[in-house]
Amino acid sequence: xxxxxxxxxxxxxxxxxxxxxxxxxxxxxxxxxxxxxxxxxxxxxxxxxxxxxxxxxxxxxxxxxxxxxxxxxxxxxxxxxxxxxxxxxxxxxxxxxxxxxxxxxxxxxxxxxxxxxxxxxxxxxxxxxxxxxxxxxxxxxxxxxxxxxxxxxxxxxxxxxxxxxxxxxxxxxxxxxxxxxxxxxxxxxxxx
Amino acid sequence: xxxxxxxxxxxxxxxxxxxxxxxxxxxxxxxxxxxxxxxxxxxxxxxxxxxxxxxxxxxxxxxxxxxxxxxxxxxxxxxxxxxxxxxxxxxxxxxxxxxxxxxxxxxxxxxxxxxxxxxxxxxxxxxxxxxxxxxxxxxxxxxxxxxxxxxxxxxxxxxxxxxxxxxxxxxxxxxxxxxxxxxxxxxxxxxxxxxx
Numbered sequence: 001x002x003x004x005x006x007x008x009x010x011x012x013x014x015x016x017x018x019x020x021x022x023x024x025x026x027x028x029x030x031x032x033x034x035x036x037x038x039x040x041x042x043x044x045x046x047x048x049x050x051x052x053x054x055x056x057x058x059x060x061x062x063x064x065x066x067x068x069x070x071x072x073x074x075x076x077x078x079x080x081x082x083x084x085x086x087x088x089x090x091x092x093x094x095x096x097x098x099x100x101x102x103x104x105x106x107x108x109x110x111x112x113x114x115x116x117x118x119x120x121x122x123x124x125x126x127x128x129x130x131x132x133x134x135x136x137x138x139x140x141x142x143x144x145x146x147x148x149x150x151x152x153x154x155x156x157x158x159x160x161x162x163x164x165x166x167x168x169x170x171x172x173x174x175x176x177x178x179x180x181x182x183x184x185x186x187x188x189x190x191x192x
Numbered sequence: 193x194x195x196x197x198x199x200x201x202x203x204x205x206x207x208x209x210x211x212x213x214x215x216x217x218x219x220x221x222x223x224x225x226x227x228x229x230x231x232x233x234x235x236x237x238x239x240x241x242x243x244x245x246x247x248x249x250x251x252x253x254x255x256x257x258x259x260x261x262x263x264x265x266x267x268x269x270x271x272x273x274x275x276x277x278x279x280x281x282x283x284x285x286x287x288x289x290x291x292x293x294x295x296x297x298x299x300x301x302x303x304x305x306x307x308x309x310x311x312x313x314x315x316x317x318x319x320x321x322x323x324x325x326x327x328x329x330x331x332x333x334x335x336x337x338x339x340x341x342x343x344x345x346x347x348x349x350x351x352x353x354x355x356x357x358x359x360x361x362x363x364x365x366x367x368x369x370x371x372x373x374x375x376x377x378x379x380x381x382x383x384x385x386x387x388x
């Protein structure tokens with residue numbers, strides 16, 4: 001018997017609630033959680049091994065688009081709590097030349113868990129690319145230039161120039177700030 | 193037209209300024225060779241602890257850590273093993289938490305220390321002064337102090353959260369015990385941001 005549309009959504013929301021409600025999570029609310037794609041299986045998630053060069057090449061490939069890079073890991077609860085917002089942005093702005101690249105700092109032998117989570121949050125689309133870091137964690141922060149902790153985000157404008165995040169650090173990567181950097185880089189909505 | 197150009201210039205200048213500020217914040221507060229800043233707090237045994245508490249130790253390994261962070265938790269067994277290995281060499285690992293966060297304060301720390309059987313002091317600095325003085329940015333963040341209580345190493349405990357191959361702190365401590373300077377004195381720390 002095929003599950004109803006309502007029960008898939010409920011199951012998805014419950015799974016998300018369980019993820020973000022897990023002990024030690026700093027983020028208890030997901031904003032921008034609308035538009036989650038349902039029914040994505042881990043097998044449909046393409047995950048490639050990447051270092052700084054591969055990431056730079058992918059950003060370069062998308063010159064002309066605004067690119068958001070989301071650095072996360074399956075063991076980082078705040079990162080997982082914010083991933084639905086990243087996915088929602090990808091869907092919302094796909095038509096305006098916007099792309100998302102996720103980079104997991106999990107070790108490559110944990111790829112299954114990485115794909116599982118990305119599938120759960122429906123992170124599949126033509127403008128979404130997934131990488132898993134090829135580095136040890138110590139090398140990863142230096143190679144990817146992400147300070148010393150995740151979640152970490154980078155926004156590149158259409159010319160491939162990185163947009164600096166405003167201080168203070170505590171609220172540096174709030175969803176509102178990420179959204180505003182992305183929309184600033186996208187520029188005004190072209191008239192229909 | 194002139195006004196909009198000035199506005200654009202100011203906006204770009206502000207952006208450049210904030211970008212520089214962000215980069216400045218990534219630089220370590222301390223340099224190798226600096227005298228160790230003061231450090232103190234209340235231990236899970238309800239004792240007031242400062243650097244002077246350990247004046248008879250040759251080398252101190254200060255580990256800013258906490259209870260909740262998965263990265264910090266991944267290192268707990270390694271800290272315990274390190275202390276076992278180095279206790280009779282005049283080395284003392286001192287764990288300190290400065291997080292302003294439920295679950296990371298002294299009651300949670302006492303529970304964690306007991307659960308894991310910590311064989312090192314675990315201190316809570318409610319003022320967070322220790323964290324600020326050292327420029328601790330995340331958990332775990334390690335500082336090795338030599339016999340003169342100068343900073344001899346700072347950064348991460350080893351090179352990987354899951355499968356470490358290079359034990360940076362152990363290597364640094366071995367060098368100091370042999371009367372040398374650590375070959376690798378600074379590495380990039382990695383973990384969960386400290387909760388100020």
